[in-house]
Amino acid sequence: xxxxxxxxxxxxxxxxxxxxxxxxxxxxxxxxxxxxxxxxxxxxxxxxxxxxxxxxxxxxxxxxxxxxxxxxxxxxxxxxxxxxxxxxxxxxxxxxxxxxxxxxxxxxxxxxxxxxxxxxxxxxxxxxxxxxxxxxxxxxxxxxxxxxxxxxxxxxxxxxxxxxxxxxxxxxxxxxxxxxxxxxxxxxxxxxxxxxxxxxxxxxxxxxxxxxxxxxxxxxxxxxxxxxxxxxxxxxxxxxxxxxxxxxxxxxxxxxxxxxxxxxxxxxxxxxxxxxxxxxxxxxxxxxxxxxxxxxxxxxxxxxxxxxxxxxxxx
Amino acid sequence: xxxxxxxxxxxxxxxxxxxxxxxxxxxxxxxxxxxxxxxxxxxxxxxxxxxxxxxxxxxxxxxxxxxxxxxxxxxxxxxxxxxxxxxxxxxxxxxxxxxxxxxxxxxxxxxxxxxxxxxxxxxxxxxxxxxxxxxxxxxxxxxxxxxxxxxxxxxxxxxxxxxxxxxxxxxxxxxxxxxxxxxxxxxxxxxxxxxxxxxxxxxxxxxxxxxxxxxxxxxxxxxxxxxxxxxxxxxxxxxxxxxxxxxxxxxxxxxxxxxxxxxxxxxxxxxxxxxxxxxxxxxxxxxxxxxxxxxxxxxxxxxxxxxxxxxxxxxxxxxxxxxxxxxxxxxxxxxxxxxxxxxxxxxxxxxxxxxxxxxxxxxxxxxxxxxxxxxxxxxxxxxxxxxxxxxxxxxxxxxxxxxxxxxxxxxxxxxxxxxxxxxxxxxxxxxxxxxxxxxxxxxxxxxxxxxxxxxxxxxxxxxxxxxxxxxxxxxxxxxxxxxxxxxxxxxxxxxxxxxxxxxxxxxxxxxxxxxxxxxxxxxxxxxxxxxxxxxxxxxxxxxxxxxxxxxxxxxxxxxxxxxxxxxxxxxxxxxxxxxxxxxxxxxxxxxxxxxxxxxxxxxxx
Numbered sequence: 001x002x003x004x005x006x007x008x009x010x011x012x013x014x015x016x017x018x019x020x021x022x023x024x025x026x027x028x029x030x031x032x033x034x035x036x037x038x039x040x041x042x043x044x045x046x047x048x049x050x051x052x053x054x055x056x057x058x059x060x061x062x063x064x065x066x067x068x069x070x071x072x073x074x075x076x077x078x079x080x081x082x083x084x085x086x087x088x089x090x091x092x093x094x095x096x097x098x099x100x101x102x103x104x105x106x107x108x109x110x111x112x113x114x115x116x117x118x119x120x121x122x123x124x125x126x127x128x129x130x131x132x133x134x135x136x137x138x139x140x141x142x143x144x145x146x147x148x149x150x151x152x153x154x155x156x157x158x159x160x161x162x163x164x165x166x167x168x169x170x171x172x173x174x175x176x177x178x179x180x181x182x183x184x185x186x187x188x189x190x191x192x193x194x195x196x197x198x199x200x201x202x203x204x205x206x207x208x209x210x211x212x213x214x215x216x217x218x219x220x221x222x223x224x225x226x227x228x229x230x231x232x233x234x235x236x237x238x239x240x241x242x243x244x245x246x247x248x249x250x251x252x253x254x255x256x257x258x259x260x261x262x263x264x265x266x267x268x269x270x271x272x273x274x275x276x277x278x279x280x281x282x283x284x285x286x287x288x289x290x291x292x293x294x295x296x297x298x299x300x301x302x303x304x305x306x307x308x309x310x311x312x313x314x315x
Numbered sequence: 316x317x318x319x320x321x322x323x324x325x326x327x328x329x330x331x332x333x334x335x336x337x338x339x340x341x342x343x344x345x346x347x348x349x350x351x352x353x354x355x356x357x358x359x360x361x362x363x364x365x366x367x368x369x370x371x372x373x374x375x376x377x378x379x380x381x382x383x384x385x386x387x388x389x390x391x392x393x394x395x396x397x398x399x400x401x402x403x404x405x406x407x408x409x410x411x412x413x414x415x416x417x418x419x420x421x422x423x424x425x426x427x428x429x430x431x432x433x434x435x436x437x438x439x440x441x442x443x444x445x446x447x448x449x450x451x452x453x454x455x456x457x458x459x460x461x462x463x464x465x466x467x468x469x470x471x472x473x474x475x476x477x478x479x480x481x482x483x484x485x486x487x488x489x490x491x492x493x494x495x496x497x498x499x500x501x502x503x504x505x506x507x508x509x510x511x512x513x514x515x516x517x518x519x520x521x522x523x524x525x526x527x528x529x530x531x532x533x534x535x536x537x538x539x540x541x542x543x544x545x546x547x548x549x550x551x552x553x554x555x556x557x558x559x560x561x562x563x564x565x566x567x568x569x570x571x572x573x574x575x576x577x578x579x580x581x582x583x584x585x586x587x588x589x590x591x592x593x594x595x596x597x598x599x600x601x602x603x604x605x606x607x608x609x610x611x612x613x614x615x616x617x618x619x620x621x622x623x624x625x626x627x628x629x630x631x632x633x634x635x636x637x638x639x640x641x642x643x644x645x646x647x648x649x650x651x652x653x654x655x656x657x658x659x660x661x662x663x664x665x666x667x668x669x670x671x672x673x674x675x676x677x678x679x680x681x682x683x684x685x686x687x688x689x690x691x692x693x694x695x696x697x698x699x700x701x702x703x704x705x706x707x708x709x710x711x712x713x714x715x716x717x718x719x720x721x722x723x724x725x726x727x728x729x730x731x732x733x734x735x736x737x738x739x740x741x742x743x744x745x746x747x748x749x750x751x752x753x754x755x756x757x758x759x760x761x762x763x764x765x766x767x768x769x770x771x772x773x774x775x776x777x778x779x780x781x782x783x784x785x786x787x788x789x790x791x792x793x794x795x796x797x798x799x800x801x802x803x804x805x806x807x808x809x810x811x812x813x814x815x816x817x818x819x820x821x822x823x824x825x826x827x828x829x830x831x832x833x834x835x836x837x838x839x840x841x842x843x844x845x846x847x848x849x850x851x852x853x854x855x856x857x858x859x860x861x862x863x864x865x866x867x868x869x870x871x872x873x874x875x876x877x878x879x880x881x882x883x884x885x886x887x888x889x890x891x892x893x894x895x896x897x898x899x900x901x902x903x904x905x906x907x908x909x910x911x912x913x914x915x916x917x918x919x920x
Contacts, residue, residue, distance in 0.1 A: 209376065212420040215412060218371055219432045219483075220404030233422035309422055309467040
């Protein structure tokens with residue numbers, strides 16, 4: 001068991017350098033150049049060359065990759081090409097916002113979707129089941145910029161309950177925070193509830209057809225006990241996986257939502273950096289996203305392993 | 316006295332995609348007195364399990380109870396409301412399922428699963444329920460119940476799980492038990508002790524039981540009355556003796572004829588037509604070791620074969636028997652080259668065989684063919700029979716399209732299927748027909764050696780008999796060597812020229828079928844033979860305890876030096892058997908046994 005866990009962690013960690021290669025290569029082939037972005041299209045060639053040298057951009061690609069990787073490994077994220085600020089500081093400012101948005105959304109969305117999935121599975125075929133599965137299907141297909149915009153139109157423009165833009169000014173106090181986060185959280189919740197609820201429902205339905213559940217029924221166990229005690233543990237591994245994937249999505253894939261609501265998170269930082277061709281920032285953001293993604297998936301794998309008695313107690 | 320259970324005019328329907336609701340049980344009525352055991356027998360599709368479940372007021376998803384009554388004393392399970400029905404289950408009627416491995420919840424401890432019904436239905440304190448569960452386990456000869464109940468299902472052997480399921484069913488002290496093929500999934504050697512435990516339990520608790528099975532021999536050991544079912548209708552009903560010795564209906568007589576016979580009788584039924592006494596060697600295995608997982612010569616991960624020596628003569632039928640896990644199927648996989656042995660040698664007609672199928676020449680591949688147990692998983696469900704049979708022809712032979720069609724027709728005729736089956740899809744065939752196509756596909760390659768791995772195990776007895784007849788006829792007509800692997804000794808005995816008995820990855824006894832069946836030398840062979848249930852009431856009661864262990868484990872266990880059978884052997888010599896590898900001896904010419912005893916079983920009888 002310990003060995004298995006260690007193996008999983010090791011493979012997880014090994015993916016990080018592999019990802020770094022992809023990230024670096026990806027940013028290399030990105031069209032455009034920071035120097036022309038900074039100096040403008042008409043800059044003199046001499047100036048361009050000088051700045052390129054200053055920024056080490058004249059070194060060969062493999063060399064720059066190795067340098068970058070080693071400084072990354074030692075915790076040095078480098079400096080922004082645009083502002084000259086330390087990237088660590090920049091990210092330090094933004095990351096808490098993203099984590100807060102993701103965390104609050106997770107707290108709202110995970111329980112709702114698991115309960116929805118449970119109820120839908122317990123009443124498979126009922127009007128409730130059909131309603132949730134129809135609604136989740138709609139949300140699953142509707143892109144979040146649409147959902148976000150609709151919510152803004154409804155709550156901010158028509159009803160004027162909530163601000164359309166999250167952080168026009170620095171929020172003061174709990175109420176302000178709450179008001180500024182409600183719409184982004186709501187938008188994201190709508191986006192992630194659908195896959196989690198649907199997976200919970202289908203995993204549970206599969207579990208409910210197993211002979212073990214038939215046995216529990218024939219033992220005269222009450223319905224709630226059968227679903228929660230007997231079926232849920234069988235259905236747990238796929239549910240854990242889909243929750244982890246969606247949490248990872250919350251951290252990494254919120255670009256559109258952050259842009260729509262002008263939310264000062266990591267994704268916004270990334271988008272701005274791409275706009276100014278600030279490659280080190282792009283790379284650092286991408287690496288942090290990848291790391292979060294790997295970490296969450298790894299956690300899901302480990303949880304699924306630990307949740308399986310066959311793994312915990314081999315024969 | 317009014318009956319405990321009265322089912323009257325029960326009708327159940329099942330949903331068939333495309334056909335809608337079709338009748339499964341067509342108006343069955345039966346009665347069960349207190350303390351009585353009624354056996355429901357029939358082949359698959361007879362509706363026996365459906366009736367068993369309906370006796371609990373339950374229909375599987377895809378089935379529905381249309382009409383009828385299921386009275387427990389005077390309460391109708393079908394007309395009462397769901398909550399009342401739920402309260403009857405476990406408390407008044409309890410269920411024992413076919414596969415305990417599937418029916419226990421893998422993610423919950425056994426203790427919880429055994430105690431939850433009494434805690435819930437009888438409001439028994441958890442501690443008391445636990446004590447009760449432990450004492451039931453003791454009644455069922457389960458070792459160390461205190462420890463056992465803290466385990467998860469996967470940590471316990473199949474035979475033990477089946478007993479635990481019985482202990483679970485008895486938790487609330489029900490008046491009626493429904494046993495649904497409770498020993499079908501376990502080995503014969505384990506089955507004997509499990510049956511004995513069930514029988515004692517039922518007798519001592521004065522429980523009534525409905526025993527559902529396809530196995531006449533098993534039912535004749537437990538049932539007071541037998542009801543024969545076919546296609547959802549009662550064919551015949553009567554006291555067990557009467558059904559067994561004086562069957563009236565033609566179908567019952569057919570069932571009796573096809574039922575498992577004692578292995579020795581089965582040998583006799585084979586007749587005396589023997590091939591030449593010493594045919595040339597077709598296939599030879601010399602000291603073959605094979606393992607799953609990464610196998611290094613020193614410490615293979617999961618050793619399965621530990622030095623198998625076997626010789627198969629040209630045109631000979633060699634039967635391979637043994638419990639699940641003993642390495643039978645692995646042997647077949649190794650011969651075909653699907654699993655590379657890490658030690659030892661294979662020879663085909665004297666020439667060495669490459670260990671892996673990919674390294675064999677196409678013509679060598681052609682000469683060895685495998686027929687598997689489950690044609691369902693071996694066939695592409697989208698291919699017609701014509702394509703299924705055409706592939707090997709195309710692969711091995713250079714035939715024109717016309718010749719190929721001609722050959723497919725020949726093959727279908729060979730396995731006695733109509734020529735228009737060419738256009739059928741696998742799902743349009745019955746189980747027996749699928750197995751015929753499976754056989755025809757292997758024969759398409761015109762092999763020298765045919766490996767049949769449990770080819771009849773998924774089939775009903777009557778269908779099995781027909782497939783065996785066909786196999787026998789083809790084998791003698793085409794003069795192919797046949798390796799016939801089965802856990803069913805009677806089937807093998809009725810069919811094979813020679814028998815190899817496997818235990819924990821070795822051939823422990825090998826010889827002519829008549830000799831091995833008539834006078835087994837190895838104690839394991841004896842155990843195996845004596846465990847085969849006879850269609851004879853009282854057989855079980857008259858049987859001495861055969862197996863010293865209640866675990867039954869033919870798998871290779873770790874740290875094995877001596878004879879693997881020692882823990883279960885009634886003749887084990889302390890200090891010798893567990894320590895030293897048994898010598899290979901030949902009590903008579905043409906016979907080989909691995910045992911420390913000089914003349915073992917033969918002399919002790």
